[in-house]
Amino acid sequence: MRLLTYLSATLLFMSGCGQQNNTTPEEVAIDSNIVTLTEAQFKNAAITTGKVEQKQISTSLKLNGKIDVPPQNMISVSVPLGGYLKSTNLLPGMHIKKGQVIGTVEDQQYVQLQQDYLTAKTKINYLENEYNRQKDLNKSQASSDKIFQQSEADYRSQLVLISALKQKLAIAGINVNSISETKIIKSVNIYSPISGYVSKVNVNIGKYVTPTEVLFELIDPSNIHLALKVFERDLDKLYVGQFLLAYMNNEQGKKHKCKIMMIGKDLSEDRNTDVLCYFENYDQRLIPGTYMNAEIQVKNTPATAIPSEAIVEYEGKQFTFISKGKNTFEMVGVNTGENDNGYTAITFVNNSNIENQEFVFKGAYSLLMMIKNKEE
Template identity: 25%
Template sequence: MKLLFQKYKVLIVLALGITIVFFGFKYFSKKKPEKKITEENKNVFTVPEDVIRRHPLTYVGLKEVSQFEELALPGRITYDPESMAKVGSQVEARIKKVLVKEGDRVSQGSPLAILSSIQLGEVEAAYVKARASLDALKMQADRAKELFEMKVTSAKEYEFATMQYKTAKTEVETTRIKLDNYGLTPSEIEGIERGIYVSSNLILRSPINGEVTERKAILGQQVTRNEELFTIANLSHLWVLLDVYEKDLGGVREGAQATIYPLGDEHSSVQILGKVGYVGTVLDNVKRTAKLRIMVSNKGNKLKPGQTVTAKVAGLVVSTGGGKRKMIPVEAVHEIEGKSFVFVPHGEGSFEAVNVVVGDTIEDDVIILGGLPDGAEVVSKGSFVLKSEFMKF
């Protein structure tokens, strides 16, 4: 009987062992796939509800647009009006001497030509005479004031002397303004006042630093008032003018980057970058185009006023008729450890950081080359908050 009991005891222990092994195997076999799922979703994270409430999120889908390429347009190089000057005589005169030629570099105040003007000589003589008269009348006015205060002369005599002095002073000031308008420098006018500079000669001077790009002055030439004799320009900054059709204007913005290169040679090594400074608001009634002005820095003088060039401007594009491109807003893409990520919602405050391949940026959108399936939604506005939460994991 005792032996039979021991046999049953052994059987019970074996049964318990087999049961423990069986259920243990089932338990660990179930846990293994769960571990695998966790590894596959390591980029999935949860954001607290209060964070989402404080920072509302906007969801956007992939936007498909047609394939485009930048539109190349012919343009013309012209002066920047803020960096150029037209120089001419302010009085009728004859050119006695020309001091510069085209291509010469000049500084502000540099003499360009010497002119002889009878009219200027007359104004100079009138200024000298007016100055002398002013000095005499000032003495008379001062003397009349003293006598009036001593009750030697009448108020009428004192007022008459004072009026004569004020009239002479006005004449001197008016004549000086004429000399200044004719182009005489303050030192030259002071010389006339001291009686050491009385001449009918007029020196034309450059009003800016730059280069003589045009000379019309000829020795012995008789010139009229405001006749243009020289063009001085600072060629370090120029404009490129383009005619843009009405239908293409919508994609251009001030500040957009532009590339300038020789006419028709897009692959030339001579390429200059510029920026759109102005988008015309008035259309040509016939051509239905508006002016587009590009500002360029002309280091090395590679560009010449009057030159025809080709320009490509960001936003000026034309459809190629090819396939579609997928795009999302730039603010939806974030760089993390050298890779580009977007955040895809999984519901109930859960999000996944998805690695994507990006292409060019066009205005406020970026091209997605891979990583997102069709129909996927990503977080746009507020995605910077998700980036902060993701970096905590």
């Protein structure tokens, strides 16, 4: 019986010793936001440290706006005398050149206009001769002043009529030098006044159009610009000649370089104004009305900065780690500023001096996980 009791006591002692041997001799020791690593943990976390640096940090201003065209670059094409649209091959988005035939219109009034002009031109010879004859007769008192004045009025009235008909033909697009008694045209061509592209086609072949009706709408892309909305508080950060990068929401990887050409001088009710920017290389896929975003590097300011990867976020706040001795680190709150080229400007939340602190540059996230997991 005594032997059995001795063996039981021995087994219990050995079991207790076995439990003690399972305890790791080196463990993470924490105190609030302080963590101490073992040599193995320090090596596995690949932690590197360093001190803050004085960097020139660029401030980025983000804006939005849309592509716009000045009024003088939006052309509405109509026919001064109206008529039936005989032909056109225009489609929205089609590119055109200045002087290109974009449509043909015909109507009997063009025939009548040419007839009136040619008739008036033929009659002028008779009226001119009669005027000269009455002038000579009047000098010799062989004709009355009344008859001479009437012949002069008829002659000069005919000159006015010819001049007016000539201008009407020019407005209609008919060259008077290309018509004659045996050559009268019934249709006129419509020519593009600009080089650009077609915005709208409002008619179809065979339709009768009036002089006030717009057939085509054309856009000259030479002055297409990006109009950005800028609030009053940001106006002092911009200047004429400043460069920026613009992009569309669905093509954020495609950047378009622009240059500020004009800054508005009046503010809207929302306290903003338009800043006009021209594209250095205009992409013809960008059409007026398209909304775009823009980023502007507005200024370089000196700042105390550390690598951005040294800053971790937890519960909506920013933290970094500073060295407190061998393999011991403390998590401290920081205020972050602008970031540029992988560096972020910082200050301590408690406004402490950070110049001589040793910061964790790499491995900050691993330290955060060790602290929070241990707390849980």
